[in-house]
Amino acid sequence: MRSIYFEKNIPKIMLTAALRPIWPDVVFSRLAPTRLEDVPDTPLPESDWVRVRNRLCGICASDLHLVFVEADPRVSPAALPGTERLYLGHEILGEVTEVGPDATGLKVGDRVIMDSLEANCVVQKIDPPCRHCREGHHILCENTHREHGPQGTGGGWGDSFTIHQSGLYCVPDELDDEAAMLAEPLSVGVRAALRRLPGANQQALVVGSGMIGLAVIAAVRALSPDCRITAMARYPQQAEMARKLGADDVIGKEDPYEAAARITGGRLYSGLFNNRTLVGGFDVVYDCVGTGKTVRNSLRWTRAGGAAVLAGVYLKPMQVDLTPVWYQEVDLLGLLAHGTEQFNGRQLSTYELTTELLLDKKLSTDGFITHRYPLEHWREAVKTASDKKSGAIKVVLDYGHG
Secondary structure (H helix, E strand, C coil): CEEEEEECCHHHHHHHHHHCCCCHHHHHCCCCCEEEEECCCCCCCCCCEEEEEEEEEECCHHHHHHHCCCCCCCCHHHHCCCCCEEECCCEEEEEEEEECCCCCCCCCCCEEEECCCCCCHHHHCCCCCCHHHHCCCHHHCCCHHHCCCCCCCCCCCECEEEEEHHHEEECCCCCCHHHHHHHHHHHHHHHHHHHCCCCCCCEEEEECCCHHHHHHHHHHHHHCCCCEEEEECCCHHHHHHHHHHCCCEEECCCCHHHHHHHHHCCEEEECHHHCEEEECCEEEEEECCCCHHHHHHHHHHEEEEEEEEECCCCCCCCCCCCHHHHHCCCEEEECCCCCEEEECCEEEEHHHHHHHHHHCCCCCCCCCEEEEECHHHHHHHHHHHHCHHHCCCEEEEECCCC
């Protein structure tokens, strides 16, 4: 089967990173750690595993970080052990083609979306499980990096993959393929919203209107319809989509500090060396970019006692002024991906909640998918996804099995 993977080959990673400034397409060459190859279509590793044939897979910014070798080896996740081969693609809509004899709740032909390829305590059959797995928070499993137990083959950027049965969710018949595939990024937006949901008449700011930022806007509007949402968007298609999803205000080319003060009625102060801060800003700020600059600004745009939620993925060390955390008692919260949260007295997966919101028409997927490519054109797909001037919101690999 065909599959695209990232090889943890340090010489290749270092060489590609060094050459990229003068040869951008080196990331698609044989010198790079990312490649499309035919890999063996291995048997199911254990009796409770399944095989899935891909139908659609979105290109996520976390995939692009690997392709463009943007991860710095000094960040915390880089210190953890892991497999030598990372199969790309997790925003998957697929179809079950093989079921192990001990796999339950799944059958051949089921449409599924993927929870995670990571090996948590359930997958590794660790007893007793870690505290997080015991409480249903598998995304935070403390044994994921023990490299214990079987490994799957393949991911979303390929023809098919194998996975433990617990890593899949069945898709309701009422959801079409596109909506089902988008449930993964939308569920990240839902979890970000639930990390600190603004109340009625409170003000929320979403920094960055890429796929995750737009998902946060949609989720906040669905879960807290009477709050006021402001979005920061750099590109026309992002601004248009933000408004469509329910943003009341969109900040584009305007000075963001002045715009934040105008929208919230807060007071803007300036000190030496262009040192600016806002007093009386937004109740909740969702940083969907995650760079040192945006984290710094997000904390300063949050009103005293409010919360800044870090939903962006940035794999480089950063210097951030954390004084608002103690001086203004701003809560700085983070999230890795979708997961388990409390909502209206229920503990449930944000996949489940997202599916409910989609079925109830409180979330819409119209307009998210802007480009489709077959797997053999993956290089062009990656270039389009990484160039927001292309008009891209969500770029999808389409396997033509729908």
